[in-house]
Amino acid sequence: MRARVYVTLKPSVFDPQGRVVADALVTLGYQDVQDVRQGKFFEVELSATDVATAKARVTEMADKLLANPVIESYRVEVLP
Amino acid sequence: MKFSVVVFPGSNSDYDAFYAASFVLGEDAALVWHKDTDLQGADVVILPGGFAHGDYLRTGAIARFSPIMASVKAFADRGGPVLGICNGFQVLLEAGMLPGAMVRNDRIKFVSRLVPVRVEHTDTPFTAACKSQQVLHLPIAHGEGNYYASPEVLSELEQHRQVIFRYADPLGVVAPEHNPNGSLNNIAGICNRQRNVVGLMPHPERAAEAQLGSADGRVIFASAVQALASLSR
Numbered sequence: 001m002r003a004r005v006y007v008t009l010k011p012s013v014f015d016p017q018g019r020v021v022a023d024a025l026v027t028l029g030y031q032d033v034q035d036v037r038q039g040k041f042f043e044v045e046l047s048a049t050d051v052a053t054a055k056a057r058v059t060e061m062a063d064k065l066l067a068n069p070v071i072e073s074y075r076v077e078v079l080p
Numbered sequence: 081m082k083f084s085v086v087v088f089p090g091s092n093s094d095y096d097a098f099y100a101a102s103f104v105l106g107e108d109a110a111l112v113w114h115k116d117t118d119l120q121g122a123d124v125v126i127l128p129g130g131f132a133h134g135d136y137l138r139t140g141a142i143a144r145f146s147p148i149m150a151s152v153k154a155f156a157d158r159g160g161p162v163l164g165i166c167n168g169f170q171v172l173l174e175a176g177m178l179p180g181a182m183v184r185n186d187r188i189k190f191v192s193r194l195v196p197v198r199v200e201h202t203d204t205p206f207t208a209a210c211k212s213q214q215v216l217h218l219p220i221a222h223g224e225g226n227y228y229a230s231p232e233v234l235s236e237l238e239q240h241r242q243v244i245f246r247y248a249d250p251l252g253v254v255a256p257e258h259n260p261n262g263s264l265n266n267i268a269g270i271c272n273r274q275r276n277v278v279g280l281m282p283h284p285e286r287a288a289e290a291q292l293g294s295a296d297g298r299v300i301f302a303s304a305v306q307a308l309a310s311l312s313r
Binding site (some may be wrong): 009012013014016018022058065066068070071 | 137138141178180181183184185186187188224226228229230262289
């Protein structure tokens with residue numbers, strides 16, 4: 001099975017890279033851009049065969065390694 | 081006494097720390113490869129600056145899996161003094177040996193310059209020979225030195241006097257305009273609750289002799305020597 005993990009900085013943590021990207025987009029003429037948050041994206045291939053198990057395993061992985069819970073939050077998706 | 085400096089793939093201040101301990105201070109020193117588990121009889125362990133494991137994933141995130149880190153943690157749990165410098169500080173944060181995390185500098189740029197740093201407390205093995213509120217001129221060289229902790233953790237750090245170094249001006253005034261990277265409360269270095277594990281972003285080992293532009297970093301190494309001597313007395 002394949003799982004996807006989206007990691008972003010918590011809303012309380014300033015994201016200077018996202019800010020620069022937002023400024024660049026505005027400079028390109030996208031005046032409607034209000035904010036950008038930059039993050040990380042992981043695809044994890046697993047031998048698990050059911051969605052619940054896969055989701056539990058990958059959530060644990062995100063918590064232990066893929067994200068740093070001090071500064072980042074994450075969202076796990078398991079593809080059926 | 082003996083300083084053991086851990087060498088990760090990507091460390092680049094390992095030899096500077098070794099040099100400061102051995103040639104400048106005249107103490108025994110060893111370089112310990114990250115795949116080893118023996119700290120070679122260390123009295124003090126240093127995690128040096130650099131880019132351990134290429135800073136893959138996050139700064140310091142992979143280094144905590146190096147075999148030597150279990151020994152470093154056991155050494156710290158026994159009360160052994162551990163100093164993390166720059167990337168070594170980031171490794172201590174990721175390993176959970178110090179609280180908080182590092183994020184990208186608030187102005188994005190990699191910052192490399194000499195900055196005044198105020199010593200807040202002298203009751204750690206790495207500040208024992210400093211004067212309280214002493215200002216040290218130390219080089220910083222980092223892209224991710226912007227210290228972050230949740231408001232609860234930050235207030236615990238302050239309450240337990242765990243903020244050991246703050247960015248300041250040459251007179252020791254701490255203000256936002258003297259903050260080079262956006263760190264909360266101008267934090268440049270902290271210690272654990274037991275006070276034997278210290279991490280700082282500035283590089284004392286790169287400022288241990290006047291020829292290097294500042295000899296202020298020497299006192300950090302001299303502190304360890306003094307602290308251990310007073311323990312064994």
